[in-house]
Amino acid sequence: MKTYIALLRGINVSGHKKIKMADLRLLLEKEDFTNVKTYIQSGNIIFSSQEEDSTKLEHQLFTLIKENYDFEVPVLVKNAEQIKDILDKNPYKNKEDLASNKIYFVVLKEAPKIENSSILSSISFQNEQLVITPTCVYLRCALGAGKAKCTNNFIEKKLKVSATTRNYKTMLKLQEMALI
Structure with a gap:
């Protein structure tokens, strides 16, 4: 039995979904x-399953939500090891930034194509830095996510992959809960 973390995108935002x-x-x-x-x-769920294929689990959860809530x-x-790996590879280590919600993890569904990563890497916004990896875009927003131009939607469009964003504190808590 393996422990997984499901990250749902765009629920309970401004009264929608x-x-x-x-x-x-x-x-x-x-x-x-x-x-x-x-x-x-x-939309953060920690669970265990006999299923080894995370794609099957994604589809199963997507279908359950669609059938029971009538929206996609x-x-x-x-899996728990992947979340730990994403946290371990975080290039932004400044304790003040980590504590003050300036570091975000844009978790990617699949690895982006190199040419799309290059396009995103070539764009810069004042007070924002990013590091692109095959599993995550690490984002530092000096003014916080609310004022960021480099949003989840922007990153998805440039990389042409599905993604969802969590802050450092949430990622740390998910890792902790997956280990309990």
């Missing part, structure tokens, strides 16, 4: 997911 995490947790438990835990309302939600599933 509302999903109560407690209800979702119960739904997953009925579908034979085990050790189901959720973290905050932005992009789902990324990573």
Whole structure:
């Protein structure tokens, strides 16, 4: 049995695509997911499964949400080791930045093409820096995400891959919860 973290994109934002995490947790438990835990309302689910293929799990979760809530939600599933690896490779180590919500992780569904990464790398915004890897775009927003120009949607369009963004504190908490 393997531990996974599902990252749902775009739920419970400004009253759109509302999903109560407690209800979702119960739904997953009925579908034979085990050790189901959720973290905050932005769509973070930790669970265990016998399934080894994260793509199958993504599809299963996507279908469950579509059937039970009647809207589509992009789902990324990573195993606990992948989340740890993403955190370990974070190039932004400044403790003040980490503590003050200036570091973000744009978790990628798949590796972007090199030419798309090159295009994104060539664009710069004042007070924002990014590092692109095959699994994650590490983003430092000196003024916070609310004022950032380099948004999740922007990154998805430039890289031509699905992604969802979490801050450092959330990623750390997900890793911690996956280990419990």
